[in-house]
Amino acid sequence: MNWIVKNLWLIPFLPLLAAAVLSVMKKSQRRFGPPLAIGAMGLGFLLSLVAFFTTWTETGYRKAYNFDWLSIGDTTLQLGWVLDPLTAAMLLMVTFVGALIFIFSIGYMERDDNFLRFFCFLSLFASAMLGLVIANNLLLLFMSWELVGLASYLLIGFWYQKPAAAAAAKKAFMTTRIGDLGFLIGIVWLYNETGTLLFYDDGNGCLEHSALTAMVSNTVGAGMLVSTAISLLIFCGAIGKSGQLPLHVWLPDAMEGPTPVSALIHAATMVAAGVFLMARIYPLLAIQPPGVEAVSTALHVITWIGALTALFAAFIAVGQYDIKRILAYSTVSQLGYMFIGLGTGGVGVAMFHLLTHACFKALLFLGAGSVIYGCHHEQDIRRMGGIRKFMPITFATYTVGMLALAGFPLLSGFWSKDGILHHAHGFEPTQWPFYIGLAGAFLTAFYMTRQMFYVFVGEYRGVKHARSESDTDAYKKDPHESPGVMTLPLIVLAGFALLLGFLSTPMYPWLESYLEGHHAEFSFSHFWQAIPFMLISSIVVFIGLGLGWWFYGLVSRQTSDESDPLEKKSPVVFGWLKNRFFIDELYQISVIKWAENFAKFSDWLDRQVLSGIVYLTGLVISAAAWVARFSDEFLVNAGFDVGCRGIKTGGTKLGETQNGQIQSYLRVFGITMVLVVLVLAWGGSK
Numbered sequence: 139m140n141w142i143v144k145n146l147w148l149i150p151f152l153p154l155l156a157a158a159v160l161s162v163m164k165k166s167q168r169r170f171g172p173p174l175a176i177g178a179m180g181l182g183f184l185l186s187l188v189a190f191f192t193t194w195t196e197t198g199y200r201k202a203y204n205f206d207w208l209s210i211g212d213t214t215l216q217l218g219w220v221l222d223p224l225t226a227a228m229l230l231m232v233t234f235v236g237a238l239i240f241i242f243s244i245g246y247m248e249r250d251d252n253f254l255r256f257f258c259f260l261s262l263f264a265s266a267m268l269g270l271v272i273a274n275n276l277l278l279l280f281m282s283w284e285l286v287g288l289a290s291y292l293l294i295g296f297w298y299q300k301p302a303a304a305a306a307a308k309k310a311f312m313t314t315r316i317g318d319l320g321f322l323i324g325i326v327w328l329y330n331e332t333g334t335l336l337f338y339d340d341g342n343g344c345l346e347h348s349a350l351t352a353m354v355s356n357t358v359g360a361g362m363l364v365s366t367a368i369s370l371l372i373f374c375g376a377i378g379k380s381g382q383l384p385l386h387v388w389l390p391d392a393m394e395g396p397t398p399v400s401a402l403i404h405a406a407t408m409v410a411a412g413v414f415l416m417a418r419i420y421p422l423l424a425i426q427p428p429g430v431e432a433v434s435t436a437l438h439v440i441t442w443i444g445a446l447t448a449l450f451a452a453f454i455a456v457g458q459y460d461i462k463r464i465l466a467y468s469t470v471s472q473l474g475y476m477f478i479g480l481g482t483g484g485v486g487v488a489m490f491h492l493l494t495h496a497c498f499k500a501l502l503f504l505g506a507g508s509v510i511y512g513c514h515h516e517q518d519i520r521r522m523g524g525i526r527k528f529m530p531i532t533f534a535t536y537t538v539g540m541l542a543l544a545g546f547p548l549l550s551g552f553w554s555k556d557g558i559l560h561h562a563h564g565f566e567p568t569q570w571p572f573y574i575g576l577a578g579a580f581l582t583a584f585y586m587t588r589q590m591f592y593v594f595v596g597e598y599r600g601v602k603h604a605r606s607e608s609d610t611d612a613y614k615k616d617p618h619e620s621p622g623v624m625t626l627p628l629i630v631l632a633g634f635a636l637l638l639g640f641l642s643t644p645m646y647p648w649l650e651s652y653l654e655g656h657h658a659e660f661s662f663s664h665f666w667q668a669i670p671f672m673l674i675s676s677i678v679v680f681i682g683l684g685l686g687w688w689f690y691g692l693v694s695r696q697t698s699d700e701s702d703p704l705e706k707k708s709p710v711v712f713g714w715l716k717n718r719f720f721i722d723e724l725y726q727i728s729v730i731k732w733a734e735n736f737a738k739f740s741d742w743l744d745r746q747v748l749s750g751i752v753y754l755t756g757l758v759i760s761a762a763a764w765v766a767r768f769s770d771e772f773l774v775n776a777g778f779d780v781g782c783r784g785i786k787t788g789g790t791k792l793g794e795t796q797n798g799q800i801q802s803y804l805r806v807f808g809i810t811m812v813l814v815v816l817v818l819a820w821g822g823s824k
Contacts, residue, residue, distance in 0.1 A: 142188050143201045146219045149185050149229060150268035150282075152178040153261040160258035168253045172244045175257040179237040179264060186229035193226045198655035202274045202338045220274035220338055223653050224485065228271040228414055231493055235406040235500050236264045238627035242504050243398040245624040246511055250396075256296060260402065263289035267407040271414065276325050276335040276344070279418075283321075283375070283411065287314055290408050294395040306394040313388040317378020324371030331356075331364060337418065350425045362435070369423045369436035373416065380412030381470045382447045382477065387722055389470055393462040397507030400462055404469040405500035413476045413492050416440065417485045424484075433567055437481040441562075444477025445571040450719075452581035456588070456704070457715025460517050461506045464589050468543060469499060471578055475558050478571050483561030486650030490642050491554035493649070494542070497638055498551055501539035501631035508532040508624055509593060512617040516600055519592035520698040526594040528617040533594050535628040540590055542635040544583040545679045550639030552675070555579060557642070557650070560671045579675060580682040587686025595691065599698045644668035 156178035160171055193199040204218030219225075240260060247256050266285035273279035287310075295307025329335050332349040334342060341348060353365040376382070381389035389409065393400055403409060416423065423436045451470035458464045472495050479488035510517055512529050526533035542551040559579070562572035598617065619625070642649035645665040651658035689703045705712040714720070 140192055140201065140221075142185070142192050143203050143219075143221045145185075146189065146203070146221055146225075146272050149182045149189075149233070150265045150272065152182050152185075152265075153268065154265035157258050157261035157265060160254055160261060163254050165251075165254060171254045171257045172240065175261045176237055176240045178261060179233055179240055182264075182268065183230070183233035183237060186226065186233050189221055190226040190230055193221060193223050194652070197657050199223065200338065200655075202336075202343075204274060204336060204339060215277070216275065216334075216336055216339075217278045218274040218336060219272040219278075221272075223655060224414075224417060224489065225271055227489065227493060227649075227653060228410075229268065231410075231496050232264065232267050232271065232406050235496050235631075236260075236267075236402065238630060239398050239401050239406065239500060239504065242401070242507065242624050242627045243396075245621045246398055246507055247396060252296070256293075256396070259289060259292045259296065260398070263293060263402060263407055267411065270411055274337050274343075276328065276337070276419075279415070280321065280325060283379070283415075284318070286379075286408055286411055287311060287318070290392070290403060293399040293402075294392045296395050296399065300394065303394040306388075306391040310388040310392050313385055314378040317374045317376070317385055320371045320374025321376075321378075324368050324374070327364075327371065328368050331368070345419065345421045350421060353422075354425050354427045363427070365422055365425050366435045369419070369434075370439060372419060372422075373436065373440060376412030376415050377443065378412075379415075380409045380473045380477075382412070382443050382473065383450060384721075386447065386451065386470050387725065390463050390466040390718070393460065393466050397462065397503060397510060400466070401500050401503035401507065404466065404503055405496045409469060409473055410492055410496065413473065413480070413488060416477070416480050417489055420480070420485050423480075433481075433565070438567060439481075440477050441481025441565065441571050444474040444479075444481060445562075445574040446474070447471065448474030448478065448578040449574050449581070450474075452578045452585065454715055454718050455585045456581060457702075457712055457717075459519055459716075461509060461519050461522075461589065461593065462503070462517060464519075464585060465499070465502050465506060468502075468582065468586070471582065472499070472543070475555060475575065475578070478562055478575060479558040482565040482571060483558065484654060486642075486647070486654040487554075487557045487561055489653050490649050491551075491558055494550040494554040494635075494638050497631050498539045498542035498549075498635040501535060501628060501635055502543060504624070504628055504631070505532055505536035505539055508620040508628065509536070509617075511620050511624065513600060514615065514617075518698070519589060520695075520700075521600045522593045522598070522617075523596040523600075523695060524594070524598040525617050528598070529619045531619060531625045532628065535625075535632040536594070537590070538632040538635050540586045544586050544683065545579055545675060546683075547672070547676050547679075548639070550635050550637070552672075552679075553639035553643055556668070556672055556675050557644075557647075559675055560644075560668055563671065576674070576678050580678045583679045583682025584686045587683050588690050591686070591690035592695075596694050597696070599695065644672075 153175070156174050159174060163171065200220065200222040202218055202220040204216045206214050207217040208215040240257070243256065243260065247253055250256060263286065266282050266289055270279055270282035270286060273282060291307045291311045294310050295303050297303045298307070325335065328344055331353055332344040334344055334349070336343045337345045339346070343349065350365065353368070354363050356364040358364055358367050378385045389404075392403060395403075423440070424434055426432065426434050448471045451467045451474065455464050455467035455471065458467065472491070476488045476491050476495070479491055508529065509522070509525060509532060512525065512532065513522060516522065538549070542549040545552045545555045555575075559572060559575050562575050563569060565571055600617070642651075643665070644667070645662060646658060646660050647664075648658040693703060702712060705716075717723070
């Protein structure tokens with residue numbers, strides 16, 4: 139077995155070790171924190187390169203290393219890790235993008251008092267995600283999955299002194315737990331069906347032929363296959379982690395954390411975990427009984443959830459004013475595209491978009507962080523404008539990320555999004571996901587153009603709208619370009635956003651073929667077949683860009699108080715978009731209110747009913763105890779004491795007769811003899 143396969147654990151261990159060391163360092167040692175955290179990620183990246191080249195040498199490479207972890211009676215639980223193209227690609231992405239985010243954080247968090255703690259949590263986050271990626275066991279994956287949730291809680295609420303940040307951290311943690319409950323039930327059910335949670339184990343793993351065949355031969359209620367039921371339960375976890383309907387509400391609020399955290403969550407770690415999980419268990423999702431050619435129910439559900447989420451989140455992004463919140467809803471939408479890709483095209487097309495999205499979304503979030511930093515921590519796009527004059531590097535790189543996200547021709551997002559749309563068009567059950575995907579692409583181009591004009595074009599509107607006279611630092615200075623430690627990662631990510639898409643084009647789909655484990659070939663015919671879709675997609679994108687320019691580029695905003703052009707045309711519709719279709723309010727008056735009322739009922743039941751029962755029970759027991767005490771003290775004890783005193787008195791009197799005087803003994807003997815004679819005489823007279 140290859141050395142890297144046995145030692146794959148080193149990749150997540152290095153940032154974990156860095157987190158452990160950072161946790162005990164003193165604030166005076168803060169200068170050593172970033173080199174330690176970045177160095178661990180850098181070494182992890184080098185090991186990931188070794189893993190990647192190992193899988194590159196052999197088509198369809200897959201090696202697993204398993205070991206005994208826990209023995210209970212005759213049952214032995216095994217853990218392990220697996221190296222295949224899916225693992226290698228994700229390891230490269232997480233370590234590379236994560237390292238760039240770490241570097242950016244040096245500048246962004248330089249003045250924060252908890253600088254070391256921030257890098258400690260970042261390292262823990264990266265380690266948990268890397269552990270999830272290498273896992274060859276669903277239990278180990280779930281352990282890392284929950285550590286990702288813990289780290290996200292710590293980072294989203296990093297500025298816990300802000301009530302909004304503390305609330306957002308709790309919201310993220312609790313919302314994702316809902317999905318994780320289904321995930322956990324799916325794990326238990328899968329173990330019950332297969333007797334193992336190892337993915338690959340020399341033909342005996344739960345994703346290998348024998349286990350899958352057994353699961354599709356059994357059904358549960360309504361004729362649903364066992365494999366489908368388990369798949370949908372595990373998918374619940376992906377819905378929570380990847381912010382899909384209806385558990386999407388935590389992801390935009392997670393923007394309360396520092397911007398590098400937003401970049402890490404939305405690009406390299408947490409939200410990608412749900413897509414990766416579905417890609418990992420894809421054999422379970424796609425399996426059908428012999429002779430059945432139709433798309434599985436699980437893939438059908440995943441496709442529709444992804445399509446509806448992609449369109450829904452894109453609509454909401456149109457009505458947002460927070461620069462990070464716009465990008466957050468963009469992430470929710472793009473994750474929807476990835477699930478469309480999983481449902482309609484498989485692992486290759488979905489993971490291709492995940493990898494390109496990781497680069498341009500990290501670029502956009504870090505670019506947003508640069509804008510926020512340059513604008514003295516302002517996040518409202520209405521108080522920006524004209525920033526391209528002050529921040530040329532940020533503007534140029536952000537433009538690349540924006541165009542890649544919008545699907546501008548030849549950029550990375552164009553190739554990966556078009557691959558998804560192409561597969562969605564060929565989806566046998568229905569073409570509606572294709573049309574929904576086109577609508578989402580139009581909206582993406584539109585709202586990103588809107589954001590660009592608000593932020594970078596026109597005149598700077600921050601100075602004219604100071605929140606207070608004393609707020610001189612934030613509002614009476616012009617924006618400024620970020621330092622080199624922040625702009626360098628932007629430049630690197632911009633290069634990847636430009637070029638990464640060429641790794642998998644219709645003419646030569648190398649990356650998709652690599653991920654799916656088969657050999658890629660040049661094919662001009664596939665390219666010509668894809669041209670109509672590329673043209674349609676490009677037209678849709680250009681229409682979105684054009685309408686965005688029409689609404690926001692032709693009219694120069696002078697103040698931050700001006701209404702949005704869309705709001706002027708349709709205040710009601712824009713109000714729904716601005717308020718996120720009131721989903722949070724709906725949850726507030728339904729699920730949360732029900733939970734609150736149930737909690738109040740439980741409190742009333744506890745205080746009034748159960749406490750009353752406990753009080754009455756206590757009275758009864760106290761009364762019984764009093765009766766027992768009375769009986770003991772006044773009946774049992776009293777009778778016993780009288781008897782004891784009588785015996786004592788009798789013993790005393792009897793003892794007095796034993797005085798050693800012969801005359802006393804003779805006197806008693808004589809009296810006794812007289813009594814005997816009298817008794818005998820009385821008896822004889824009868």
